[in-house]
Amino acid sequence: MLGFWVLDVATEMEDGPVVWIWSIGEDGSRLIVKEPFTPIFYLTGGDLKEVYKCLEAYRELPISGFSMVERRLLGKPLKAVMVSSKTDELEELAEKLMRRCGAEGVFEADVRASSQFLLRRGLRPSSWYAVEASESKVVGGFRVYRASGDYQKLERVEAPALRVLAFDSFSLASRGTPKPEIDPVIVTSAVTDGGEERQFSGGEERLLREFISFVESYDPDVVVGFNTNRRLLPYMAERCRRLGFRLSIGRLGAEPRTSVYGHQSLQGRLNIDLYDLAEETPEIKLETLEEYSSYLGLKVEYDTIDEYDLAEAWSRERSRVLDYSMQRARGILEVYRAVSDYIFSLSEITGLPADHVLTAATGFRVENYLMGLAMEAGELVPPRGEATYTTYAGGVVMEPRAGLHEDVAVIDFKSMYPNIMMKYNISFDTLSVDGVHRTPNLPYSFKEEAGFIPRALKRLLEERERARSLADMHPEGSVERRVLEARQRALKVIANATYGYMGWTGARWYCREAAEATTAWGRETIRSAMEKAKELSLEIIYGDTDSLFVRDDPERIKSLLRWISEALGLEARVDRRYRRILFTEAKKRYGGLTIDGKIETVGLEIVRGDWSAIAKEAQLSALEAILKEGGEEALKRVRVTIKALREGRVPIKKLIIWKKLTKGLEEYEVAAPHVAVAKRMIEAGWDVKPGDLVGFIIMKGKGRLYEKAVPYFEADQSKVDVDYYIEKQVIPPVVRLISAVGIPERTLKSLASI
Structure with a gap:
């Protein structure tokens, strides 16, 4: 038996489709496990006997076989013709056959061959397996094995020792954003997990060739960067092409190629783009490497140079640019070390390779997990459609009791939506007009027989409990505990995302009724818990979706938790306790001081990017003062901030307002500062597109606000509109806080004139 850890999977055409499993052997060797694989699709509808006869007439097409089979579609039995293909170009073949043979539906032709292989064979990337295999030959220094028989999952927790190379690269723009057609790469820095550091600079052709040579000689399993998919790898590849050679940094001399979800695939290696992980982290606003490193609590020092200042820094302080490039490469490696266990856990759970799982949106991750279960159960995977989005009511959010409250406990329903979906058997295949589980205030009901989605959730939550139990068996700080804790976090993320998946219009198993019913049961659950809390004389201060904020009364809380378990069949716990918590008059906006002295905020300007x-500093300082000392101290602190602004002592970077472009500039009907600045930047040669953050500063002058906004890198400190920042940036967010503790708004506004 050959034991190996699945690194990546690809389909290559030899005599037919052959799957290459790039792997790490149990002895640490790098190897390739090959298996010929016949991808399939299904034809349904029409007269299947006629469809079958028709297929017999088209032997010239790349079909290796077909048969009549019984499957299920959305839980209902269905007959279909299963077609085996000699090519991995399934969609074109399937559409041609459907038209010629009179079938009415095609299933699974839009699931690419390598994904089909993993899903049908029950293989999960980033996992250990054993299989009967015979060594066939050596390809490019890699031992190649032919697999035969079934794959057996090995109970090994940790990943093998992987060779990791982190890199970063800068390009020099002649004007605005660097353009690969004309602007050269000036420096590339690389750091390996073995401690080797290399920097390549000087002539562009030489530095790129030396970087390629270094990657080839180190032969990493993982190449990790920040914004490599959308920026660095396509840029470097284009520069190489213009210089007459290829960016051959994949194994067997392959260059990067665009794959699913916009991912840049490196043959035989994982291309981990940490930007994708930073982008999906709500707490990260500017989506920079520096901000993500800080968010993770890493002690990495960066002498940051903004892209807008890079050209000038290169001409005046070249050594600083070189140092910053290396700092970024080191930082990228440290971030990877902090998140790699989570990445590999997410990969194993969803069945997506570790580099694909980051570029895939949450819905695609959930879907790939469900596709594996569907194929295992004989359930056809529906083609992806795009339903029309319609809104439906969300969770309960009660009006908060504005003001400062002491000794508050937060009762949190554990995985509320997944547990509701399991309890009431909510699924696309259990939806019925006469089911036993009738949704409150909605015309939907669900059958008793366990549905597909509840079964999937049950498996996820059972795996999570198992991971938590196993983690507890290992000592703090051990590799096993660290990996298992990352696994249980990843399982929780996928389980909690499944409810949202049902309401996602792009989902293969989109079911608005199921999503709507889940939130309806959630509202009913929270309302029932609130009524019981009142019955127990437990003071409720706020309620939000799956949490209740109550006066901390341990005995009454214990009674409520017991009732939730016994009467509702759900699990709830005290998630956190606050010494003091301040609620504004608006829903979902509060800040509190926890019993261990930390300040936490939700919905306040502190945590919003615009x-x-x-x-943000003024609001956080005022909040801290209110929670620890009182409203008068908050006023003193605001006075200090206003004085610093008046005297020009606030660093100009603290005045930048960041706003995301959500659509094309021509689609904006109302002039806004960030739109005006984006247009100005484009005229100056900068590449600005939807999804980008635009940073601007408001300057003195006449006219509307958008006419006074300039790109932050063009701002002159002496010309900043200080009155705007005091009246529109500092005072409004603080007013929300001090008003809640009884200090009139006019008191704060009177400070503006100092």
Whole structure:
């Protein structure tokens, strides 16, 4: 038996489709496990006997076989013709056959061959397996094995020792954003997990060739960067092409190629783009390497140079640019080390290779997990459609009791939506007009027989409990505990995302009724818990979707938790306790001081991206003062901030307001500062597109606000509109807080004139 860890999977055409499993052997060797694989699709509808006869007439097409089979579609039995293909170009073949043979539906032709292989064979990337195999030959220094028989999953927790190379690269723009057609790469820095550091600079052709040579000689299993998919790898590949050679940094001399979800695939290696992980982290606003490193609590130092300042820094302080490039490569490696266990856990659970799982949106991750279960159960995977989105009611959010409250406990329903879906058997295949589980205030009901989605959730939550139990068996700080804790976090993420998946219009198993019913049961659950809390004389301060904020009364809380378990059949616990918590009059906006002295905020400007840093600092400082000392101290702190602004002592970077472009510039009907600045940047040669963050500063002058906004890198400190920052950036977010503790708004506004 050959034991190996699945690194990546690809389909290559030899005599027919052959799957290459790039792997790490149990002895640490790098190897390839090959298996010929016949991808399939299904034809349904029409007269299947006629479809079958028709297929017999088209032997010239790349079909290796076909048969009549019984499957299920959305839980209902269905007959279909299963077609085996000699090519991995399934969709074109399937459409041609459907038209010629009179079938009415095609299933699974849009699931690519390598994904079909993993799903049908029950193989999960980033996992250990054993299989009967015979060594056939050596390809490019890699031992190649031919697999035969079934794959057996090995109970090994940790990943093998992988060779990791982190890199970063800078390009020099002649004007605006660097353009690969004309602007050269000036430096590339690389750091390996073995401690080797290399920097390549000087002539562009030489540095690129030396970087390629270094990658080839180190032969990493993982290449990790920040914004490599959308920026660095396509840029470097284009520069190489213009210089007459290829960016051959994949194994067997392959260059990067665009794959699913916009991922840049490197043959035989994982291309991990950490930007994708930073982008999906709500707490990360500017989506920079520096911000993500700080968020993870890493002690990495960066002497940051903005892209807008790079050209000038290169001409005046070249050594600083070189140092910053290496700092970024080191930082990328440290971030990878901090998140790699989570990445590999997410990969194993969803069945997506570790580099694909980051570029895939959450819905695609959930879907790939469900596709594996569907194929295992004989359930056809529906083609992806795009339903029309219609809104439906969400969770309960009660009006908060504005003001400062002491000794508050937060009762959290554990995985509320997944547990509701299991309890009431909510699924696309259990939806019925006469089911036993009738949704409150909605005309939907669900059958008793266990549905597909509840079964999937049950498996996820059972795996999570198992991971938590196993983690507890290992000592703190051990590799096993660290990996198992990352696994249980990843399982929780996928389980909690399944409810949202049902309401996602792009889902293969889209079912608005199921998503709507889940939130309806959620509202009913929270309302029932609130009524019981009142019955127990437990003071409720706020309620939000799956949480209740109550006066901390341990005995009454214990009674409520017991009732939730016994009467509702759900699990709830005290998630956190606050010494003091401040609620504004708006829903979902509060800040509190936990019993261990930390300040936590939800919905305040502090955690929103479209306010300047000075606004956030002023609000956080005022909040801290209110929670620890009182409203008068908050006023003193605001006075200090206003004085610093008046005297020009606030660093200009704290005045930048960041706003995301959500659509093309021509689609904006109302002039806004970030739109005006984006247009100005484009005229100056910068590449600005939807999805980008635009940073601007408001300057003195006449006219509307958008006419006074300039790109932050063009701002002159002496010309900043200080009155705007005091009246529109500092005072408004603080007003929300001090008003809640009884200090009139006019008191704060009177400070603006100092």
